[in-house]
Amino acid sequence: MDYNQIYWVDFINIGFLGIMFFVLLYALGVYVYERKVIYFYYSLYIFVLGIYLFSRSEFIYNNITIEIEEYFPRINFFISDTFQYIAHFAALQFGILFLNAKKDYPIFFRAAYYVRIFFLLAILLSILNISTFNNQVFNDWLSYIERTVATIATIYMQIVILVQAKNKLVVFYMVGSILFLVGAVVSVFALDVIYMRIGTLIEILLFSLGLAYRSNLMQKERNIFKERMISEIQEKEELLNRYNEDLKRQVIERSEALINEQQLFEREKQKVLKLSLEKEIDRVKMTALRSQMKPHFLFNALNAIRALIIKNDSHQAYDYLTDFSRLVRYILESSENEYVSLDEELKMLKIYVRIEQMRADDSFEYSVDVDDSIDKREVSIPPLILQPFLENAIVHGVDNSKENQLISVNISLESESLIRFEVQDNGKGRNNDDNENKFAELGKKKSMAVDLTQKRLNLLDSNQARLEIKDLYLENGASAGTKVVLYLPLIINGKKIKSNINR
Structure with a gap:
């Protein structure tokens, strides 16, 4: 290698290669x-554009490329043609x-x-072509077409x-691409590749700045999304607390009002008012109880959402x-109503179960079967009557x-004026020793769900309303789960009926 043949242009080329090398190291490191x-x-x-432009130096060609060609005679064709096509593909x-x-x-x-x-x-x-016949005419033809298509595109x-x-x-992309194109065109007419090197260097610097700006934009978007999600969670928590x-x-005020009313009319209608007040107080308490799903579920759901946000799993968190928002809204709206349609209740239960499935990593399946003779939009039931058993x-x-x-969940008509609800699982069963919380308490001791549901059934003024709990077993005596059967009076559009419904 004759270093006396190095000119100032070669120093520029070496400096150009050094800059591209450092940018290449940065990009590879980030990748x-x-x-x-x-x-x-x-x-x-x-990489490919740097090799192509670096090889165009006369000093590099005379001192390096020629020596490589002794072992790989067609290396210059690969660099001058194939590398250009790879560069165009990578740039696109x-x-x-x-x-x-x-x-x-x-x-x-x-x-x-x-x-x-x-x-x-x-x-x-x-x-x-280069690996086989190395037809120069074909190479020139392919190069001309490829460059023409690349320029037009x-x-x-x-x-x-x-x-x-x-x-x-x-702006970053267009200015960089245009300057590269200008440098390439000027190099063709001026017969000097240095203009293409300058255009390439400016393009790469602009692309690097654009990547930094793009990363900053994406980080801002992620931060905005996080803040919005956290803000929505906080709003939901505040709404729930309020x-x-x-x-x-309201329960305290209503209870106090009922007590005052009882005292005013105690002498004249003591016996009647006592029964009426007790029933009304129970009704208010039931409204409060049925509208407050277990607090640990609500706060566990909020914590689960927060955990997803921290993990940057924004789509599942959303x-x-x-x-969760739809479920809370349903609870707030239905708590003021004595009855809701069966269709609305099933939609609520579907949302509730979907939330529990997400929390349980889809460890169980859920199905609903409603008898075709039942019009879900017309049939009414007390809100949240099935949720405790689910x-x-x-x-x-x-x-x-x-x-x-x-x-x-299976729903069918038991008789002309009675509807039957079954909630069944194929899990541990009530008699499983490992079931610490013992869903078995539903039948053996007083369960909050049973006690609450029984009180609500009493408010329906129906001798037919009742609750049954059955243990399921396999042929070998092993537990096969639990079935809860709930019978409710048939109510159409909020009114009890005693006649046949359309079948």
């Missing part, structure tokens, strides 16, 4: 650390990811799809993104929060150590 494919294509683009892939073209620039994305196929075909044809796609510009990323406080206050089945019945865990 290895973050595993973002955009940095892979950026690194590939810098980078542009698609950089601009988020699939979402923000669909026209650009569709055009890029066909251009990428052309680039890949050009790379394959170039490698096959670049101009067209630049116009498309300029017309549909969504943010400042377009509702509980208002509910307690779905979870949406279901919760007991999920919390105490589901056996996470077993597969195919199922909780089913």
Whole structure:
């Protein structure tokens, strides 16, 4: 190697290579650390373009490339032709990811799809030709067509993104691409590759700045989304707390009013008013109880949402929060009503079970079967009458150590004026020794769900309303789960009936 032949232009080329080398190391480092494919294509683009431009130096060719050609005679053809096609392909892939073209620039994305196929075909044809016959005429023909398509496609796609510009990323991409194109064109006419090197260097620097700006934009978007999700959770917590406080206050005020009323009329209608007041107090208490789902479920759900946000699982957190909001809204609205439609109640139960399934990593399945003779929109039932039994089945019945865990709800007509509800699971059963909380308490001791439901049944003024709990067993005597059967008077649009319904 004759160092006396090094001119100032060669020093510029070496400096150019040094800058591209450091940018390449940075891009590769980011790709290895973050595993973002955009940095892979950026690194590939810098690498092949740097090798191509560096090899165009006369000093490099005379002192390095010629020596390599002794072992790989066609290496110069690969660098001058194939590497250019690879650079064009990598640059286009980078542009698609950089601009988020699939979402923000669909026209650009569709055009890029066909251009990428052309680039890949050009790379394959170039490698096959150079590796076999090395037909110079074919090489020149392929190079001319590839550059023409690349130039036309670049101009067209630049116009498309300029017309549909969504943010400042377009500025970095367009200015960098245009300066590179100008440098390449000037190099062709001036017969000096240094102009292309200058255009390339400016383009790479602009792309690097654009990547930094893009990362900053994405981080801001993530921060805004986190803040919005946290704010919504806080609002839901505040709403829940306010509702509980208002509910307690209403219960106290209503109870005090009833007591005062009882004292005013005690002498004249003591016996009648006593019964009436006791019933009214029970009704108010039932309203309070049925509208307050177990606090640990509500706060566990909020904690689960918060955990998903901390994990950056924003999509599942958003779905979870949406279901939770709908469930809370239903509880707030239905607590003021004596009856709701069966259709609304089943929708609420579906949301409630979906939340529990998300918390339990889908360890159980849920099914609902309603007899075709029942019009779900016309039939009315007390709100949240089935939820306690579903919760007991999920919390105490589901056996996470077993597969195919199922909780089913079956609804049918028992008679012309009686409707039957079955809540069944195939889990641990009430007599399982490992069931510490003992869903078995439903039949053996007073359970809060049973006691609460029984009081609500008493308020229906129906001798037919009743509750049954059955243990299920396999043929070998092993527990096969629990079945809760609830009988309610048939109510159409909030009114009890004693006649046949349309079948």
